[in-house]
Amino acid sequence: MGAFFQRVRYFWKLSILLTLLVITFSYAMFQGGFVSWFLFYSFLPFSLYALLLAFYSLEDFSVERSLTRGDYHANETLIVKVTLKRNKAFPLIFMVLEDCLSESLGNAVQENQHKVFLFPGFRKEITYEYRIADLPRGEHELQAVRIFTSDLLGLIEKEKRLELNESILVHPAYEKLIFEYGNDYEHGMRVSNNRIQREASMVAGIREYQRGDRFSWINWKASARRNGMVTKEFEQHQSNDFIIVMDCTKDYRFETIVSFTASIGQAILQKGSHIGFLAVGKERAAIPFQGGAVGRQLLFYSLAKAKDDSPIVFDKVLSTDSFLLQHKLSFVVVTAQLSTLLIESARKMMARGCPVTIFIIKDVGEVITSAEQVIKSKAQKHGMNITFVYKEQFAAGLMEAGRG
Structure with missing residues (x-):
């Protein structure tokens, strides 16, 4: 239903443009004089550009997005580079480019840096780079790139959403700590200079496999005899x-x-x-x-x-x-x-x-x-x-x- 109303709106604005063009021309023809023809010729470039834009398709655009790296920690800075490419050098007076982010990531962007006003002109390749400082921990998505343009009168508007879904996983921030173990385990953990020593556990028997058991604990011979996974039981x-x-x-x-x-x-x-x-x-x-x-x-x-x-x-x-x-x-x-x-x-x-x-x-x-x-x-x-x-x-x- 939304697409239908957009098409109705598009043709309605196009009809307004043509009507205005006809009115200004008719006024110049019947009224004559410098003022009427000046009005017509002044409106003519805007109307002709709008008509050309009406038949120009944004399907010509493709998009690429590159990130500085794939592994991030909270509070670090993400640098995003968005590149738009097209085959036809149609003159675009202006363009609004927006990198569509998930809500969790969009809240971290300051001053709408992921949204920019550009002047492409005849350029076939347009590049924009922005930063997101103080990344929040979690899984975030960069979903698509939205582009929007119109004529100077705002009668013909063009919008395109270029799907480009990417996910980034931001690990938690952490501090580097020095952690030492002592020999007294009755009270949990100790900080000392004692050397870590692992004690080998003696096998006391077997039991059924439980989630979380290590792969090395599996007793393969007993598993084959019982036709089911069993693991070693340790002292x-x-x-x-x-x-x-x-x-x-x-x-x-x-x-x-x-x-x-x-x-x-x-x-x-x-x-x-x-x-x-x-x-x-x-x-x-x-x-x-x-x-x-x-x-x-x-x-x-x-x-x-x-x-x-x-x-x-x-x-x-x-x-x-x-x-x-x-x-x-x-x-x-x-x-x-x-x-x-x-x-x-x-x-x-x-x-x-x-x-x-x-x-x-x-x-x-x-x-x-x-x-x-x-x-x-x-x-x-x-x-x-x-x-x-x-x-x-x-x-x-x-x-x-x-x-x-």
Whole structure:
């Protein structure tokens, strides 16, 4: 229906143009004199250009878009270069070019830099470059390029949307942290100069395959005999591997939560350890244990797409999620809300022999309440490590966690 009305509008404006041309000519013919013919000849160039534009098709245009690179982190600058090409050198007096962005990316553009007023003239190739500073974290789309032109009187208008869909994934910003492990795992993590030592686990038996199990754990002989996947069951030994659990409930500090999770995950991986990761929003992200570049890629991909839209309260995630229940390792919990229910869930994890360290994210200048101090004191009596971490002060928070 919209296309039909656009065509009706187009022919209506074209008829107005022809009517005006006929009127000015008729007036000059019947009235005569300098003024009437001057009026006609003055209007003639505008009307002739409008008529020519009416029969010129913007289908002649093609578009290319190039980005400076494919991998970005939050708060970096994206440079976009848009190139329009055409075969016919029809004179275009002006053109409005707009790079159509998704709402998440469009909100980050300052002063409509993705929209520009150009004077193409006879040029067959038109290039425009713009920047988006302070990229927001997440998955964003550059959807199409819209071009618009008209005659000087605005009677004949031409518009074309050139579809050119591209996606960019903006990973979270992170700080480079130095993370060391000590030998005392009863209280979570320690900062020390001790050398990392991995202890080999002894195979104690076999069990059915569970989501999150490593590929190397599969017992192929037993799987063939049972006609189903089974994995090796290990005796539990101290390990330098961690599971990071991130709170995805609605909170204005969520971006800081994501950034700190990325920072501590990166620091652990740089020490040669493996990490698992769990974030439960409307979409659940559970990453089995990985290390090195693969572990970092999976972690940052999940964090780039994470949203604070969890339908489940965080303490319930800690106490009921199957991914957490099937592992007996050190847990790193990142949240912005310290509550009695959260501590109760963490105590259940510790009762299974899993050391727990909880990082409570605070905004710059935010005061720790007396209620939070009381909860922290009670939790520490049970051997739990709780640390308040402030935005832009991640290293200080990690050092405090190390002191326990």
